[in-house]
Amino acid sequence: MNLPAKYAKNTKKKSLLFFAFFACFAGQIFLASCSSNEQKPTSNMSAAREAKKERKELRDAIKKIEPFFQPMGKPEAYDWLGSHNEPGQTFDEYLDTDPTKPTKERQKIYVLPLGTFTPQQKKVIETASAYLSVFYDLPVEELPGKAIPQKLGAKDGRFNEYLKTRQVRTGFIMDSLLKPDLPKDAAALIAFTNEDLYPDETMSFVFGQASFADRVGVWSLRRLQMQADGQKFLQRTLKIAAHETGHMFSMWHCTKYECVMSGTNHIAETDRRPIDACPECMAKIAWLSDIEPATRYKNLAEFCRKNGLLKRSGRIRPQGRGFASVAEARTK
Ligand SMILES: [Zn+2]
Numbered sequence: 001m002n003l004p005a006k007y008a009k010n011t012k013k014k015s016l017l018f019f020a021f022f023a024c025f026a027g028q029i030f031l032a033s034c035s036s037n038e039q040k041p042t043s044n045m046s047a048a049r050e051a052k053k054e055r056k057e058l059r060d061a062i063k064k065i066e067p068f069f070q071p072m073g074k075p076e077a078y079d080w081l082g083s084h085n086e087p088g089q090t091f092d093e094y095l096d097t098d099p100t101k102p103t104k105e106r107q108k109i110y111v112l113p114l115g116t117f118t119p120q121q122k123k124v125i126e127t128a129s130a131y132l133s134v135f136y137d138l139p140v141e142e143l144p145g146k147a148i149p150q151k152l153g154a155k156d157g158r159f160n161e162y163l164k165t166r167q168v169r170t171g172f173i174m175d176s177l178l179k180p181d182l183p184k185d186a187a188a189l190i191a192f193t194n195e196d197l198y199p200d201e202t203m204s205f206v207f208g209q210a211s212f213a214d215r216v217g218v219w220s221l222r223r224l225q226m227q228a229d230g231q232k233f234l235q236r237t238l239k240i241a242a243h244e245t246g247h248m249f250s251m252w253h254c255t256k257y258e259c260v261m262s263g264t265n266h267i268a269e270t271d272r273r274p275i276d277a278c279p280e281c282m283a284k285i286a287w288l289s290d291i292e293p294a295t296r297y298k299n300l301a302e303f304c305r306k307n308g309l310l311k312r313s314g315r316i317r318p319q320g321r322g323f324a325s326v327a328e329a330r331t332k
């Protein structure tokens, strides 16, 4: 989750890229509509009415679930918002950015295991894939695993003295291992690795990094597993997977609530964050996935029940309970 330093820096550039993509996409729709005749104004009008109705319904849904969520508090020392002055992004502001969303042609999330893993890590990747499918209501496919070369160029790998381990440069992974194999129908390609990562010489490590324009990203499990039992390791991985995929769909950091889309500066802050998206971010997800919020909450509660996320594990909060409470309240 600490890719935001880079994310914040590149927001403007990325917005432009998203804009370029959507201008092109809208152009295709326009050309297609020109090829047919007078039915179009009516259908355009009814599509606009439908869109307006959908937005109104989502705004109503935001209001209904607000009581279940905790507004963002004052940042603690070293927290993300203590050193990053971010504007946040409401549902309406999100829609105003012409966000990148899955399309009919690109609606699958691909998950790629990179390198070798323990059986526990393999299971966590499998669960994270299933979580993404429910969280974004999109098909998810796990690709056959791929190796990271043992020998790396001087600019693509280095040795970390603190962990006594090799580190791999994220740009190398994205450019050389992910981009060439990006499936045509990919809404996003997410790679997990057990290697420690770094973005460039200025930083000692990074949990992960994504290229929003190229729809690829890589995240390391290595530091997520440090000082964590199985349940905490799983929760951290689910949070990272949902957060980073949200960025790939143009969602900015959330500052209004304690939210899975809020930026985090360190692992303790990640642990404090909920696994859930706040009302504003929920509306963005329901809009981009075209799913009814109550159905999504029901599916998420079911997922959490199946994966032990409703039960307390030691001192770890049962994070799936938020989904369950909302699902229950909304389906009564
Ligand atoms: Zn982020």
Ligand SMILES: [Zn+2]
Pocket: 254, 255, 257, 259, 260, 261, 262, 277, 278, 279, 280, 281, 282
């Ligand atoms: Zn949020």
